Amino acid sequence: MNKLLPIVHVLGAVLMVFSAAFLMPVLTAVWYQDGTAREFVESLLIALGTGYLMWLLTRRFKRELKARDGFLLVSLLWIVMAAFATIPLMKAIPGLSFTDAYFETMSGLTTTGATVLVGLDNLPQALNLWRHELNWLGGMGIIVLAVAILPLLGVGGRELYKAETPGPMKDSQLTPRITETAKNLWLVYLAITIACIVSLRLAGMTWFDAVCHAFAAMGLGGFSTHDASVGFFNSPAIEFVLIVFMLLAGMNFATHFLVWREKSFRPYRHDTEAKAFLLLVLGSCAGIAAYLVHMGTYDNFWTALRHASFNLVSIATDCGFASVDFNQWPIFAPLWMLFLSCVSVSSGSTGGGIKMIRTLLVIKQGWREMLHLLHPRAIFLIKIGRQVIPNKVVFSVQGFIFLYFYSVIGLSFVLMASGLDFVTAFSAVIACINNAGPGLNQVGPAGNFQGLSDFQTWVCTFTMLLGRLELFTLLIIFTPAFWRK
DSSP, X not given: OTTTHHHHHHHHXXXXXXXXXXXXXXXXXXXXXXXXXHXXXXXXXXXXXXXHHHHHXXXXXXXXXXXXXXXXXXXXXXXXXXXXHHHHHHHHSTTOOHHHHHHHHHHHHTTOOOOOOOOGGGSOHHHHHHHHHHHHHHHHOHHXXXXXXXXXXXXXXXXXXXXXXXXXXXXXXXXXXXXXXXXXXXXXXXXXHHHHHHHHXXXXXXXXXXXXXHXXXXXXXXXXXXXXXXXXXXXXXXXXXXXXXXXXXTSOHHHHHHHHHHTSSHHHXXXXXXXXXXXXXXXXXHHHHHHHHHTTSXXXXXXXXHHHHHHHHXXXXXXXXXXXXXXXXXXXXXXXXXXXXXXXXXXXSSOOSSOHHHHHHHHHHHHHHHHHHHOTTOOOOOEETXXXXXXXXXXXXXXXXXXXHHHHHHHHHHHHHTTOOHHHHXXXXXXXXXXXXXXXXXXXXXXXXXXXXXXXXHHHXXXXXXXXXXXXXXXXXXXXXXXXX
8 A cells, every 4th residue: 555655646746736727617617607617616626625635645655656656647647637527517517427427528638539418519618618628638648747747746757758658759858858848748739729729710710619629629639519510610711720730730749849949841751650641641531532422422522522531630630520420421431531540640649549650660560571481581670761660669569559459359349248239339449449539320420429328438438548548558557467566
């Protein structure tokens, strides 16, 4: 138990920081007089008070975090913060169960964008903003934000940062100190978000809708203030703006930072992962548009290109906006979109799934194995750009992808055993583990996850967290070896 107390101490500190997130919806509730100010003030005080007690009662156990502490703390932070985020929803929405409220907030923080709520158009503005703020905070990772603050509390943040941050960013520092790295990433994230807000306002949204949808776009969370999602606006200009910023959010934010620091677009040209991501996604937009015209879904190519581009980019980047019910398209198109959600986005982005860097490594490893069959004694190196990838990284990626697909298969069988049809179960797991939002059939873009049973809802909630923490971070705490000395 004494080993857990230092983790509880840090958990309390971060919970106090997280309580400040309730201030924005408090101000929104006061501004719009939507009747939810009291609920958010009470939620703020509960989170702040609980965090302070946890921090105070365990402060004598404060110490530097170790590697296994980071894994456990990251998992607990997402679980606990999602629980506290449910308080205003349960207070303000009559009849909302804890199961559904927790699904909604976990969907927000993991930037999945799947929802169990209906009547979003009439939801109090503060509640809608809260959902989108969770998208935005979860996008870059609350842990990375905490890394910039925890050193002020006397607790190092490196192990937290490495436990939460996916891909190559684990081993690359943009600035000499981890705190400065986290701060710089957040500054870039904030600057692009502001640009998105202004662009959406100029494209025709109200300021409130612009803020909410910018939060969701940059976090690749996909929540909307309307049941019809982006289809409510029926605006090519708004869809174009969102496409641009979803693509930016699907790229490595370390690359965006380097572009800003060097005042040059050269880092984009040197980012092999970003080039592969853009080529695959934009090429798929043209291909799916042509396919939809060929199948008679749309009469002309430009209409097909508009709808195919927005919805494909949204799903491929794991955002989850929708402008039409793509569940009604010929099955190849939505299945290809779900496939892209597994492999497309860059590491260090706010998206989920396998990530493009791992996709490239697996392809290159497959090619290397074929070359070995022809030349058994030859030595072949795997390179991404100009960087040689060590074999231990390749083996680690293979292990991740093996675990990823077995998780998809296992969780799909669990949902099918609970009564869902194959397409609904499989697409729900893919949508949740990739943090992509809508699936197909019952959980398609024209519906939501409200019709699931409590058991099915909890399975999807676990799947969202599993995907957001990239499998190993969460699953490792269930192994006996993790708890041994």
